[in-house]
Amino acid sequence: MKMSGNTLLITGGASGIGLALAERFLNEGNEVIICGRRESKLQEAKERFPSLHTKVCDVSMEESRVELVKWVTERFPKLNVIVNNAGIQQRVNLLHMHEEWQYYEKELMSNVSAPIHLTSLLIPHFVQQERAAVINVTSGLSLTPGAWVPIYSATKAALRSFTISLRHQLEETNTEVIEILPPAVNTDLGGPGLHTFGAPLDDFADSIFEELKKGKIEIGYGDSAKRLQASKEEIEKATAQAWNGFLKNNPEF
Template sequence: MKTTGNTILITGGTSGIGRALAEAFHARGNRVVITGRQQALIDTVTAEFPSMGGILLDVDDPASVTRLVEEARSRFPDLNVLIANAGISRTEDMTSDGWDASDAEAVVQTNILGVLRLTAALLPLLKRQADATIMATSSALAFVPRADFPAYCASKAFLHSWLQSLRHQLRSIPVEVLELSPPYVQTKLTGAGQLADPRAMPLDTYVAEVMRMLEAKDHPRGELLLERDNARRWAERDGTYEAVFAMLNPG
């Protein structure tokens, strides 16, 4: 993926990793379009960066995705990069008598179906562009899960597998497929505690490393994965899965 001269659509671009990527790509001279579920947040970001575009989008709603595609074709016909970043995370206690599948269903709806819907809707446009790229945000937890976030980790494992198939099917079509696999980063994904957690990687440090990897094309197998997360990536192969799982899930 080239890092300048693109027209980039970033879902979940009003906060966290999505917003940080939007700012980083904007600073490199790309035309950036962010999406989000709250117009007020979109307005806040685009007021700070007036040359950014903003489109209201709920990836859970197929009609909203259809409207987005229509607007993108009209306003941004040279769109060549999709960063499918919108996602949610929820803890689940499956030992509780009150546990049901509602949180898991919400995670699947956003993290899996949202990515599939948006990719299917925009792929015909992307296939007509030069230097086209699809990037989806997975997680290092796709490889070894945290058991208190079961559906979230499973959704990212799904994306990891699905992106491999997408990459293979598009191998003769000039659309690059990348998987962004963040570690534990200081965002509000799981709440305010994560944002302030000193154990989490600072957001600006993480995004700077992502941009470095993109510029250097340092993403073997299409995976943007930090060196320190290779222990999780290859735990099954290296025979360390049980030890890594126990480290992530003490007790």
């Protein structure tokens, strides 16, 4: 994609991967709007990067997505890129599902309904721009499910599938469709401390940005880049190994 002169909306851009990408896009001369549920995190991000624009928004709620798109396209009529990055991850033991269904459904609404709905709301606006892009943040777990996060893994496989279909449907338009598949990265995903074993955030974001500059449309890093090339047998082996490793480290699960 062309890396400067864009106006981007990054969902979940106040922390982690979203903020790391926001910083890099700002440095390349882009207008960047970030949204998230916690006003305090948006404020912190704005203090670090005063040129960021911020908007409180819960993308898991339909009316909030409609309001966000109305707000952003009215204020920033040149909006031409969405980074569907907001996401949550929950460990779920399928033998002991004691929460109300709403608790589990939240993962589907945040990780699947939100990016699909936001994309569909923005396509009519994007096709009017000179050029545009939809960037979906899926996961290495869309390729090799993490059995301890079964709903999360299913949401990421769903978003990956949607991204492929979207790319086909928009092939003849001005709108590029890009997928970023992070491996484990050291952020607060799932709660503070759960991803400290992951890749350093800045190394990951620098590499993703370089690949974007090269025009790549399916971008992994480390393990997830390898898994994009893996055979069915390798995928099954990696999935089983990861599950056994998780059980060993989390015997109480």
